[in-house]
Amino acid sequence: MANIHFAKIEKKWQKRWEDEKAFEVSEKSKKPKYYVLDMFPYPSGTGLHMGHAFVFTLGDIFARFKRLQGYNVLYPIGYDSLGLPAENAAIKVGTHPKEYTANSMKNFMKQQKAMGWSYDWSRLVKTHDPEFYKWDQWIFLKMLEKGIAYRKKAPVNWCDKCLSVLANEQVVNGCCWRHEDSEVKIKHLEQWFFKITNYADELLEGLDKLDWPDRAKKMQRNWIGKSYGTEIVFKIDGKSWPIFTTRPDTLMGVTFMVVSAQHSKLMEIVTTKQKKEVESFLKKIKTTSEKDSDKLNKEGVFSGSYAEHPLTGEKVPIYVGNFVLADYGSGMVMAVPAHDQRDFEFAQKYKLPVVQVIRRENVSVKSYLMGASKINDEDLTKLNIEIIEKTEDGDRKIIIPKDKLNDYEKLIINKLDNGFWNEYLSDEIIFLFKHKNGKVERIILDKKSEEKIDKLASEFIGKKWTKSCVWKWLAENNFYTDLIIHEDFGKLINSGKFNGLESKEAKEEISKILQAKKLGKKTVNYKLRDWLISRQRYWGTPIPIIYCDKCGAVPVPEKDLPVKLPEKVKFGKGNPLETANSWKETKCPKCSGKGRRETDTMDTFVNSSWYYLRYTDPKNSKEIFDKKKANYWTPIDQYIGGPEHITMHLIYIRFYAKFLRDLGLLKFDEPALKYFTQGIVKASDGEKMSKSRGNVVEPLETIEKYGADTLRLALVSFGLPDADFNWNEKILLGSNKFLNKVYDYFSDFKSGKKDVKIDNKMNKSIELITKDIENFKHNLAVIKIRQLFDSFQNVKIDKNNAESFLKLLHVYCPYITEELYEKLGNKKLISLSEWPKVGKIDEGLLKAEESLEKTIEDINYVINLIKEKENKDVSKIFIYVMPNEVENFDSASLTKRFNKEVKVFAVNDSKKYDPEGKAKKAKPGRAGIYLE
RNA sequence: GCGGGAGUGCCGGAGCGGUCAAACGGGACAGGUUUAGGACCUGUUAGCUUAGUGCUUACGAAGGUUCGAAUCCUUUCUCCCGCACCA
Numbered sequence A: 001m002a003n004i005h006f007a008k009i010e011k012k013w014q015k016r017w018e019d020e021k022a023f024e025v026s027e028k029s030k031k032p033k034y035y036v037l038d039m040f041p042y043p044s045g046t047g048l049h050m051g052h053a054f055v056f057t058l059g060d061i062f063a064r065f066k067r068l069q070g071y072n073v074l075y076p077i078g079y080d081s082l083g084l085p086a087e088n089a090a091i092k093v094g095t096h097p098k099e100y101t102a103n104s105m106k107n108f109m110k111q112q113k114a115m116g117w118s119y120d121w122s123r124l125v126k127t128h129d130p131e132f133y134k135w136d137q138w139i140f141l142k143m144l145e146k147g148i149a150y151r152k153k154a155p156v157n158w159c160d161k162c163l164s165v166l167a168n169e170q171v172v173n174g175c176c177w178r179h180e181d182s183e184v185k186i187k188h189l190e191q192w193f194f195k196i197t198n199y200a201d202e203l204l205e206g207l208d209k210l211d212w213p214d215r216a217k218k219m220q221r222n223w224i225g226k227s228y229g230t231e232i233v234f235k236i237d238g239k240s241w242p243i244f245t246t247r248p249d250t251l252m253g254v255t256f257m258v259v260s261a262q263h264s265k266l267m268e269i270v271t272t273k274q275k276k277e278v279e280s281f282l283k284k285i286k287t288t289s290e291k292d293s294d295k296l297n298k299e300g301v302f303s304g305s306y307a308e309h310p311l312t313g314e315k316v317p318i319y320v321g322n323f324v325l326a327d328y329g330s331g332m333v334m335a336v337p338a339h340d341q342r343d344f345e346f347a348q349k350y351k352l353p354v355v356q357v358i359r360r361e362n363v364s365v366k367s368y369l370m371g372a373s374k375i376n377d378e379d380l381t382k383l384n385i386e387i388i389e390k391t392e393d394g395d396r397k398i399i400i401p402k403d404k405l406n407d408y409e410k411l412i413i414n415k416l417d418n419g420f421w422n423e424y425l426s427d428e429i430i431f432l433f434k435h436k437n438g439k440v441e442r443i444i445l446d447k448k449s450e451e452k453i454d455k456l457a458s459e460f461i462g463k464k465w466t467k468s469c470v471w472k473w474l475a476e477n478n479f480y481t482d483l484i485i486h487e488d489f490g491k492l493i494n495s496g497k498f499n500g501l502e503s504k505e506a507k508e509e510i511s512k513i514l515q516a517k518k519l520g521k522k523t524v525n526y527k528l529r530d531w532l533i534s535r536q537r538y539w540g541t542p543i544p545i546i547y548c549d550k551c552g553a554v555p556v557p558e559k560d561l562p563v564k565l566p567e568k569v570k571f572g573k574g575n576p577l578e579t580a581n582s583w584k585e586t587k588c589p590k591c592s593g594k595g596r597r598e599t600d601t602m603d604t605f606v607n608s609s610w611y612y613l614r615y616t617d618p619k620n621s622k623e624i625f626d627k628k629k630a631n632y633w634t635p636i637d638q639y640i641g642g643p644e645h646i647t648m649h650l651i652y653i654r655f656y657a658k659f660l661r662d663l664g665l666l667k668f669d670e671p672a673l674k675y676f677t678q679g680i681v682k683a684s685d686g687e688k689m690s691k692s693r694g695n696v697v698e699p700l701e702t703i704e705k706y707g708a709d710t711l712r713l714a715l716v717s718f719g720l721p722d723a724d725f726n727w728n729e730k731i732l733l734g735s736n737k738f739l740n741k742v743y744d745y746f747s748d749f750k751s752g753k754k755d756v757k758i759d760n761k762m763n764k765s766i767e768l769i770t771k772d773i774e775n776f777k778h779n780l781a782v783i784k785i786r787q788l789f790d791s792f793q794n795v796k797i798d799k800n801n802a803e804s805f806l807k808l809l810h811v812y813c814p815y816i817t818e819e820l821y822e823k824l825g826n827k828k829l830i831s832l833s834e835w836p837k838v839g840k841i842d843e844g845l846l847k848a849e850e851s852l853e854k855t856i857e858d859i860n861y862v863i864n865l866i867k868e869k870e871n872k873d874v875s876k877i878f879i880y881v882m883p884n885e886v887e888n889f890d891s892a893s894l895t896k897r898f899n900k901e902v903k904v905f906a907v908n909d910s911k912k913y914d915p916e917g918k919a920k921k922a923k924p925g926r927a928g929i930y931l932e
Numbered sequence B: 001g002c003g004g005g006a007g008u009g010c011c012g013g014a015g016c017g018g019u020c021a022a023a024c025g026g027g028a029c030a031g032g033u034u035u036a037g038g039a040c041c042u043g044u045u046a047g048c049u050u051a052g053u054g055c056u057u058a059c060g061a062a063g064g065u066u067c068g069a070a071u072c073c074u075u076u077c078u079c080c081c082g083c084a085c086c087a
Helices: A006-019 A049-070 A084-093 A097-114 A130-145 A197-209 A214-224 A248-253 A272-288 A341-349 A377-382 A402-415 A452-462 A467-477 A503-516 A627-633 A649-662 A697-705 A706-719 A731-747 A756-774 A777-790 A797-808 A814-822 A843-870 A883-888 A891-898
Strands: A033-039 A071-076 A148-158 A164-166 A186-195 A227-236 A239-244 A256-260 A298-308 A315-323 A332-335 A365-369 A386-390 A398-402 A420-426 A429-434 A438-443 A522-524 A545-548 A551-553 A583-586 A594-597 A635-640 A674-677 A876-881 A899-907 A928-931
Touching: A006 A097, A006 A697, A033 A627, A033 A891, A049 A071, A049 A635, A049 A697, A049 A706, A049 A756, A049 A797, A084 A097, A084 A197, A097 A697, A130 A148, A130 A649, A164 A186, A186 A635, A197 A649, A214 A649, A214 A674, A227 A248, A227 A503, A239 A248, A239 A332, A239 A522, A248 A503, A248 A899, A256 A298, A256 A341, A256 A522, A272 A298, A272 A315, A298 A365, A315 A332, A332 A341, A365 A402, A377 A386, A377 A398, A386 A843, A398 A402, A402 A429, A420 A452, A438 A452, A503 A522, A649 A674, A697 A706, A697 A731, A706 A731, A706 A814, A731 A777, A731 A797, A731 A814, A756 A777, A756 A797, A756 A843, A756 A883, A797 A814, A843 A876, A843 A883, A843 A891, A876 A883, A876 A891, A883 A899, A891 A899
Parallel strands: A033 A071, A033 A635, A256 A315, A635 A674, A876 A899
Antiparallel strands: A148 A164, A148 A186, A227 A239, A227 A298, A227 A522, A256 A332, A298 A315, A365 A398, A365 A420, A386 A398, A420 A429, A429 A438, A545 A551, A545 A594, A583 A594, A876 A928
16 A cells, blocks of 8 residues: 655645635625634644644634535634733743744744645734734723723732733632632732623623533523522611622521621721721631632621611621622621521531521421330331431431321320420421320420420420520531521521511512612622733733823823834833833823823733634724624634633623624624534543643644644544543554545546445435534544445445545545545645535435345354354355345345355245255345355 | 533443444454565454344443333432532
């Protein structure tokens, strides 16, 4: 077998594609448009890695596929070239980020071209180009105008290694997203924000329309975190303090309040008496709380103040707690320990009362059977009562089936000693007291009956039964707690006039009453925060603002854009732009007085939030883009990228689209209709590929050794593209082998006759493969392509089918298919040809082939068997088939295949040779056979 | 804790109500070819059985729905990923 000269072929076709501008497109086409987009790469110095090779190959396959299907496909590429790594390299190696970036890009481009990706290079976009980031600045000014961009002093996440602040989305487990070992600190700084929360609702609702993986949609929903609830006003010292809750139905169970330790108005609540204690508490949690990724212990301290319960007017103590978020809701919560796990933990720790106000239906009945020596275990098991624990003194913890509750009551009334009691918990805690005279009293525990129960209990056992004692007991024994402490909905108890209401009704009712009293209203809350865009770094888009002592923060006029990055700055000591004095000092655009430029730059996610639009009109120097062009190409029909971008990039890009739409520039709501997330390429040992582990496989090296087509084919053959997979050298070799066979077959191609069977198989394959590609099931499509090849590799097929086959393979292996397509006599590029059409499919014929295959299998099996058992070689094969199937069995080709004499008979052929009556074994679709 | 996904042969992985002992690859084994190795070709690869078309177990575990389940439902175990004190 000849080895393919990949390098030569690759070079040849790269040049042809370039010379013919094969993949350059314009909006002046009659074909329908289709926008395929890969997330543009950050050009790092290390070059393209296998992960890149994989994603972009997926994109290229899809772009080529759509192109062949007759779409006007926009498949652009660019570089997300602003960003921290370039700057950090600058610090480390001493090069300027610009140089570093230029080198990286050069390196990238070479590799990208080698992979055979069919980009429209004429639309290349680089975000570090002032002609690009000029429009970042322009959008910023527009946002400022519309009140979307604003500046405020805020507690921000600070990473000591980045020497910059981070967006909320960039904080991972309390650490920096790029530096896992760098704890994020809280600093208070004046920073620029984008009011993404204005679009929270739309960002949430828009998800329904998108053809995205469920996982991605769910993650975004979760990130936006909309929750419906009620704002309830608690009065503290006559002042109103609203809090947010999703469970107003538990309002009557509030036993204390907790305010966040980071609350900005915390000290207004703390009394002078408690001040010292609170302060030392604050100090303590500052030093301990930070790194805990596990749930941290709930801790707190009494503030000294009390809040007024909006319904009962009762005084509720306020605690300062470490577990309440300052920036969610209002930074204070009403604590309902019976129906919130965190509140319960806190209540237990600080011995605060717990009041159950929601009762669940249909939960098992539990009882603690004290004393009751006359009741033996058999009595209980007879009633199907489960004894879960027995104490030394004969007490039993039991679970009673709901329907046996009456029987249980009867049993204990009969057998309980006079002058004793039993309590159990069904929907409520029920006490059965059996007096000395035999009278039985049944009392349900609530606030009113508490005193009476207390009295009776002390009469009976001589010591006081109090609620606090029960709670202590509960805490120690954990027996009833799961029935009382729960977060479920149910019916209200212990809630005065709301008793008996369902949670849902109670929510409405209580909200209504609060609203009437002006002490509350229904409201919504989001987890989503405004986007903090200020970064104290150099290699980003300068924020176009000039500070003036007289005029304040003045936007740079549009005509003065772009505000270019100064070249001469000092790296490594704080914010580099601070060191560019001649750049920093400028005139105030308003009063022409002394002005000072904003030295912060924008988060680089700003660039990727709209780059896809610039591709539609990349060289426009007058506008951000031509509206007509942009609206012709967009929205993106198929977006492809990593799962790590779901909560950052993909939220921001949607936000930007909505803002630009509101500016009147765009006509759509959602920028990316379909989104595909690829899996991660891991090393063959299942670990991440990394230099330190020494398990990295370099795309470029692989290309040199096996060819780009081999690499591309192998990458999609590993498994489903959206699942992670491990690198496997064998699959690479297998792919290479296959391509060699294909190359051999077609490079020496002589057209055969048209064949119905091959047509049929081809048509079926086209149908299935098209579907697979459409759904990104490339591993399956490749298998079908291989099977298709297997089916004809020993015969001559006609030119039409040959071309169809090459086109199917082309999306995966563009180079050799171009080469072979040319060898078939085509002058035009296969890249710009047409996807094969599905012709008529004869399912019957396919079945007939299947049955032929099965028969061949049978024959092979028996040949082996005879050889093994009798050590005889078979020389003649007789096949018996249904009369209508005879035509499917061509004895000549079978003779050739087995290199033995083959005779085919219809089962009803009276002249057939059949000494053992094997014809009787024949069934429709399966032949009978006899060998000798 | 919450949310998502997955558990199939020696391995990677198809199948997602009957056509399944399970595509396709890899590995292993046997045979052919070859000076040998490699490469290539042919076949076998749950168990039993019969010269194949038969039976029995199998699709993490246990139940259920159905004439029929790897496929649907319930419970449970394990693993992976994302979010995480969001009131």
